[in-house]
Amino acid sequence: MNAAALAAVRPSGRQLAWQEMEFYGFVHFGMNTMTDREWGPGHDDPALFDPAALDADQWVRALKAAGMTGVILTCKHHDGFCLWPSAVTSYTVAASPWRGGRGDVVAEVAGAARRHGLKFGIYLSPWDRTEASYGGGAAYDDFYVAQLTELLTRYGPIFSVWLDGANGEGPNGRRQTYDWERYYAVVRELQPDAVISVCGPDVRWCGNEAGDTRPDEWSVVPRALQDAERIADRSQQADDGAFARQAIRSDERDLGSRAALAGHEDDLVWYPAEVNTSIRPGWFHHPAEDGAVRPVEELFSIYLRSVGGNSCFLLNVPPARDGLLREADVAVLEGLGRRISDFRARRVKAAVTVSSGFPGDVATSWPGEAGPARPGEVASGRQGAARRPWRPDAADPLPQVTLAFDRARRIEAVCVGEDITQGQRVEHVVVRGRLSDGRWVTLGEANAVGYQRILTFAPVEVDGVRVEVAETRDTPVIARLAAIEAAS
Missing domain, CATH: 3.20.20.80 (Glycosidases)
Structure with a gap:
């Protein structure tokens, strides 16, 4: 196919x-x-x-x-x-x-x-x-x-x-x-x-x-x-x-x-x-x-x-x-x-890092909630926001986006959305959280994403979230990404 x-x-x-x-x-x-x-x-x-x-x-x-x-x-x-x-x-x-x-x-x-x-x-x-x-x-x-x-x-x-x-x-x-x-x-x-x-x-x-x-x-x-x-x-x-x-x-x-x-x-x-x-x-x-x-x-x-x-x-x-x-x-x-x-x-403000997925590559970071739009920036609001979608290199075997928080936070959901003007491309996505000891644990995963996918899970304290696009139909185009803090 x-x-x-x-x-x-x-x-x-x-x-x-x-x-x-x-x-x-x-x-x-x-x-x-x-x-x-x-x-x-x-x-x-x-x-x-x-x-x-x-x-x-x-x-x-x-x-x-x-x-x-x-x-x-x-x-x-x-x-x-x-x-x-x-x-x-x-x-x-x-x-x-x-x-x-x-x-x-x-x-x-x-x-x-x-x-x-x-x-x-x-x-x-x-x-x-x-x-x-x-x-x-x-x-x-x-x-x-x-x-x-x-x-x-x-x-x-x-x-x-x-x-x-x-x-x-x-x-x-x-x-x-x-x-x-x-x-x-x-x-x-x-x-x-x-x-x-x-x-x-x-x-x-x-x-x-x-x-x-x-x-x-x-x-x-x-x-x-x-x-x-x-x-x-x-x-x-x-x-x-x-x-x-x-x-x-x-x-x-x-x-x-x-x-x-x-x-x-x-x-x-x-x-x-x-x-x-x-x-x-x-x-x-x-x-x-x-x-x-x-x-x-x-x-x-x-x-x-x-x-x-x-x-x-x-x-x-x-x-x-x-x-x-x-x-x-x-x-x-x-x-x-x-x-x-x-x-x-309860969307958590975070610094956004995009990684090519190639071993040894250096990721580029920028504030995810402030500053002017930049090429490849992930929108944090509704589709059509000022920030442009992120499209990784077409040869990237495992595109990743990381949200780094200012401190450890209890989160209960992660929202991921594609730029559907470019079709529905993601076939499997994995969301991981970073614990206080540096270990990454899987919080949730899904196949279809499309306009928006909200993955919910039992609240867990992490200081960052990483979204891995594991399978695609074409180069993914991610339009939004957000972590949701658990209610106090």
Whole structure:
């Protein structure tokens, strides 16, 4: 296998911008909220939709407090009820008593996102249990494209168009063959900077709704994984609650190692993963689940495995029937935001040394936290920081970067990130710590790195950390490196 060819697969500009968002929110809200269901049957009376206290600013403030950078709204779920006054169906907020029939939830959430500095995305379910043309081929495609066009032209910039593969029609139900390529073309024309997620070519569903993550997540995978019908077949098929608790299938835990790519070398794509789960057992709000909000530490663990595992994290937070997030959800989001901020703030300042790996070579050192950018300097912040990525000599058998601390410190994690504009190149990385007696001990290791890999371990006192890039697909290009001190 030509390893350099694997590294030559690169992300698009929209995929790069999406990856840097890292963590954003999902808001499931609609007729199901009013009827206390997950999958509404369609045709519920629009008069049921009347969230008297709806406050989109409250939603967005809570998401931002958690450290999120965007919000995706379920503009239409499977029941077909539209949260905006669509011109192609009467089953919308315009037929409800809310805001006197003149309301537009999509506009309110998009506006709140802009006011608070978050990006806005849309979820538009392809499956529609109300629309009469569903299952009618081109007629439904026309209907769906009309709704997609409304959402992409009325509400400003869109960062994500989230296309769900779920469908519970069953063997005797209506079946619609979606014209996916037509849908994609509309998105590309009207919102060229938006990623098309899940049943789309830009962002790959991680394969479960439980927050489970792979040991190694690769962004370069076989093109066959983009097949929307394949994705739909693996999506939820029944409203029984069990699907949300299932882990990643055992036959899909390795999608991008050299062994997994064998036979696909000539048909590879950049298709990075998104981890999506809900803060509650359900996706919509159910009063019976008010005591089942997931705790901060559980969500922080998912954050570390997803954002720290070359994926983005999409966390659903559902408002209640009155149009407000419950206090329990808001409190957990605030706690999660503090936990994430504290983790980032404990980055240890260090002097950075790069070594060629050749015996007898003299390494070059410079302060890792101060001074002007220099050729080969490792960025200590988010990708795109002023400092340039480090690229060792192509002939280097064991590229290494060392962080030397001013004194011994108890650290609990090391963050490593590649410059993914140059592809995903690292295939195995080893992190070692230097003890007080000078011995180096292994703290952690991983295969895939990509945009960011956060390796966690039991706190250990060391006065330096060394990252060894043991295996690669091409010369590695390291964009970020940081050690995280353990909380006192």
